[in-house]
Amino acid sequence: MSWTTIRAESGVYVGAGARVQGSLKAQARVVVDGAFDGDVACGELVVGARGVVTGSIAASDARINGRIDSVLVVGRTLSVGPRGRAEGALSYAELEIERGGVVSGALARAASAARRDMISRRKPGAPKLVYVNPKLSAHLTSAQQSG
Numbered sequence: 001m002s003w004t005t006i007r008a009e010s011g012v013y014v015g016a017g018a019r020v021q022g023s024l025k026a027q028a029r030v031v032v033d034g035a036f037d038g039d040v041a042c043g044e045l046v047v048g049a050r051g052v053v054t055g056s057i058a059a060s061d062a063r064i065n066g067r068i069d070s071v072l073v074v075g076r077t078l079s080v081g082p083r084g085r086a087e088g089a090l091s092y093a094e095l096e097i098e099r100g101g102v103v104s105g106a107l108a109r110a111a112s113a114a115r116r117d118m119i120s121r122r123k124p125g126a127p128k129l130v131y132v133n134p135k136l137s138a139h140l141t142s143a144q145q146s147g
Contacts, residue, residue: 012042016050030059032066049083062092064101075110 011029014020018034026042033048038055045059051066060075064084071089072078078092080101089106097103 014051016048047084049081073110 010026011031012024012026014030014032014034014036016033019037020034021037023039024030024036024042025040028042029044029046030040030042031046031048032051032053034050035052036055037053039057040053040055041058043060045053045057045062047053047062047064047066047068049065053066053068053070055070057068057070057072058075059073061077061079062072062074063079063081064086065081066083067085067087069085069087072086072091074090074092076092077094077096078086078090079096080086080098080103082098082100084098085102087102087104089108090103091108091110093110095103095107095109
């Protein structure tokens, strides 16, 4: 396998069965259903159920349904699906883990998100923002009714 450098204005797709080693920069979405080893910088990273990414990743948002083992910096939301595995040094503003998803390693909430929360707590009467995962909400509602 040789080292490849890819720069794209639009999205990039690494198909199932493909193995890419190199550096990837895309302004839009990167979908990995195969294997990618190297550096990724993109707007949105989606790792499919059989996808594997190792290396250094910087993305605005990331949805992990397969496996990553790397340094991952996500500017907004890191979502780990029910069969997803996110391992390594992980930094994010918000973290969503569905039942069955695995997250392990060095976890850090991005400084900008922590700073935003501190500012909102200092303001009297500031509205409280709450995200409710519909699947989790249904589970909690049934648990509360039975209790």
